[in-house]
Amino acid sequence: MLAQIGDEAKLLAGGQSLIPLMKLHFANPGHLVDLNFIPEISYIKEEDGALGFGALARHAEIENSATAAKLPIIHDCAAGIADVQVRNRGTIGGSIAEADPSGDWATVLLTQAAEVRCLSPKGERAVSLNQFITDAYTTVLAHDELVSEITVKIPPKGTGAAYLAFKRAAPVYPTASAAVSVAMEGDVCKEADIALGCVGLIAIKATAAEAALRGQRLTDKSIAAAAEAARAAADPQSDMRGSAGYKRALVVALVKRVIEIAARRARGEQVEVSHIYA
Numbered sequence: 070m071l072a073q074i075g076d077e078a079k080l081l082a083g084g085q086s087l088i089p090l091m092k093l094h095f096a097n098p099g100h101l102v103d104l105n106f107i108p109e110i111s112y113i114k115e116e117d118g119a120l121g122f123g124a125l126a127r128h129a130e131i132e133n134s135a136t137a138a139k140l141p142i143i144h145d146c147a148a149g150i151a152d153v154q155v156r157n158r159g160t161i162g163g164s165i166a167e168a169d170p171s172g173d174w175a176t177v178l179l180t181q182a183a184e185v186r187c188l189s190p191k192g193e194r195a196v197s198l199n200q201f202i203t204d205a206y207t208t209v210l211a212h213d214e215l216v217s218e219i220t221v222k223i224p225p226k227g228t229g230a231a232y233l234a235f236k237r238a239a240p241v242y243p244t245a246s247a248a249v250s251v252a253m254e255g256d257v258c259k260e261a262d263i264a265l266g267c268v269g270l271i272a273i274k275a276t277a278a279e280a281a282l283r284g285q286r287l288t289d290k291s292i293a294a295a296a297e298a299a300r301a302a303a304d305p306q307s308d309m310r311g312s313a314g315y316k317r318a319l320v321v322a323l324v325k326r327v328i329e330i331a332a333r334r335a336r337g338e339q340v341e342v343s344h345i346y347a
């Protein structure tokens with residue numbers, strides 16, 4: 070249908086981003102192609118050492134899924150998005166396709182081996198998440214292409230990951246957020262992935278912060294060095310959620326906390342995470 074109708078067509082998933090934009094007349098599609106009539110793309114499965122999320126899997130379904138809970142960072146993300154009404158309708162595929170700089174999923178999935186499966190009349194292709202989102206509200210999707218699935222490799226034992234956001238209230242987007250994954254061997258961090266959300270036009274991979282942890286024992290000093298490197302990587306705008314300086318300070322605090330939680334999870338501890346509210 071996308072190919073038949075052309076530029077006038079827009080996909081509708083949960084409608085939690087698109088409908089508000091249409092109400093504001095920022096989006097004026099001539100036709101809506103409703104994905105909700107395709108139940109086959111609403112699933113959560115474990116296959117070949119990876120979790121697969123059908124594009125239409127709702128945030129609430131992921132939040133309550135025992136399969137998704139195998140990766141606690143996925144639960145941290147799904148359970149913390151907005152309020153229950155938004156989570157009941159909003160989908161992981163819609164969030165990734167929307168590429169909202171304040172969205173939670175991209176930040177989390179950037180620390181995981183995540184791939185986006187894209188489908189069009191020409192066939193299917195898998196794009197790694199760091200190549201899928203190219204700018205704010207911009208992805209590599211062609212007009213006649215849709216997101217069909219997001220896959221996340223289950224990491225080996227000894228790896229732990231966590232996601233924390235700082236929010237003014239539940240139904241709003243975060244002011245700043247951080248996702249961390251660490252692979253530990255004893256006290257030593259063998260591998261680290263750190264991503265920052267809401268402090269740039271897209272989620273930022275804080276590579277200098279990762280380098281500050283890699284091969285190091287996790288001590289207050291190495292964690293503080295990583296958090297400072299994350300502050301330098303952040304590129305926030307001052308807006309109604311806070312000044313750029315305030316958001317950088319939040320990044321430091323969030324990254325420190327998330328590294329500690331991720332390391333505890335890597336050791337096998339069950340740690341519940343809840344976002345921090347102002």
Ligand SMILES: Cc1cc2nc3c(=O)[nH]c(=O)nc-3n(C[C@H](O)[C@H](O)[C@H](O)COP(=O)(O)OP(=O)(O)OC[C@H]3O[C@@H](n4cnc5c(N)ncnc54)[C@H](O)[C@@H]3O)c2cc1C
Nearest residue numbers: 080082083084085086087151159160162163166172173216
């Ligand atoms: C009050 C409120 C608070 C919110 N707070 C947060 C928050 O804290 N964190 C957060 O991450 N999000 C938040 N959201 C957004 C929410 O997560 C949305 O669910 C999400 O951004 C879009 O998903 P959707 O399924 O609703 O997509 P839709 O609104 O239906 O679609 C969004 C865009 O993606 C396209 N699209 C949808 N599905 C596909 C697909 N499979 N393939 C290709 N293109 C597709 C649509 O054409 C459209 O352009 C909030 C929304 C509201 C209304």
